[in-house]
Amino acid sequence: MDPRFFYAIAGNDIPSFIRLVQEDEGILDQRLFGSLNTVLHLASKYGHINLVREIIKLRPEMAAAENKKLEIPLHTKGTLSNGNLKVVKLLLNQPWFVGIDEDETQLNTLHVAASNGYVGNKINLPFVADIVGHLLNLCPNLAHNKDVNGYSPLHYACSKGHVSIDIVLLRFDLNLALQFDNICYSPLHLAAMNGDLAILHEFVALAPASFQFLTTCGVTVFHLAARFNHYIALIYLATVFCDTYLFHQPDKFGNTILHIAISGGHYHV
Known part of the structure; x- marks a missing residue:
């Protein structure tokens, strides 16, 4: 050039x-x-x-x-990661837009938006969720696409802690909460591993059935919160689920959340 x-x-x-x-x-x-x-x-x-x-x-x-x-x-990662909302809206409004092919890592534009979820260093600004909403309205199948690791856009949003994007995706289709990646982790499992209280709260409110799903080792969301030493998140989950069998359910090796906490040296849990 x-x-x-x-x-x-x-x-x-x-x-x-x-x-x-x-x-x-x-x-x-x-x-x-x-x-x-x-x-x-x-x-x-x-x-x-x-x-x-x-x-x-x-x-x-x-x-x-x-x-x-x-x-x-529109698909170029820099366009979304720089938070160029006006540019994205302009490109989305062009009559040629009918869908977006996957790139070399099988990340579609919705993956990129859900993963970044920011402009500069400001997390969860409303217009990022607005970008996600535009993409869902114009090309709804993007929400169900997975990358090479089996991550859906909701997996990315949960792993990065982007609450506003999680809400948009869950309200769009609750079945997104039931998708698993290549090692059988759901989006909720990733949120539990991060101890993300805000996202856990939204899953309780919007997708409570997702707490019933286990990993291949029979590990629950509660096991994961205990294993990664997320005390506050576990206390919150206990207030919601303590009277259920699921909260006390052992994994396939017979370990309860108490076993997991003690074996990891997380005695305060």
Whole structure:
């Protein structure tokens, strides 16, 4: 790619961008060496909304162009991880959008949004859940897709502690709570391993049946909270489930949550 063109895009220098296009319209077809990112990939990644509009006006078909990883501009991880909501909404509203192919690691755009769940260092900002909502409305099958490790978008949201995204996904389809990864962990299991009290609370409220599902070793959510020494989470779960058999149920080796806690040296549990 012509360095002048690259710097015009990176610097959001629209006058220079337009001047270069007027001098040679073919410059729009240039790509970055290596990644094969188009000018729209770059403008989307940097969040330059007005430049994105200009490119789509000049080359609407570029919105569906793929880079070396077979990612379209909307699918590019930088677009979502940088929290460029206006860019995402603009790309989502294009008539060409009918779905999103998986990339080389089988991560779709919803995986990326659920995993990142942030802009900068601010967690669970409302517009990230808004991005997830847009993706679900336009392409609902994305919610059920899994990556190479068997992770669904809900697995990612639970493992990263993104409560607002968990709520959006659970309200979209409660069956997402019953999906297992390649080593038979559900999204709820991951939340228990992290001791994420806020997410556990949402599962109690929205998907209580998910607490009935065990790992291949017969391990419950309560076993996992005890094993990873999440005292506060375990106390919360005890207040909800202490009168149930499930709370006292041993794993396939006969270990109760008390056995797990003692064997791990977590005596305060």
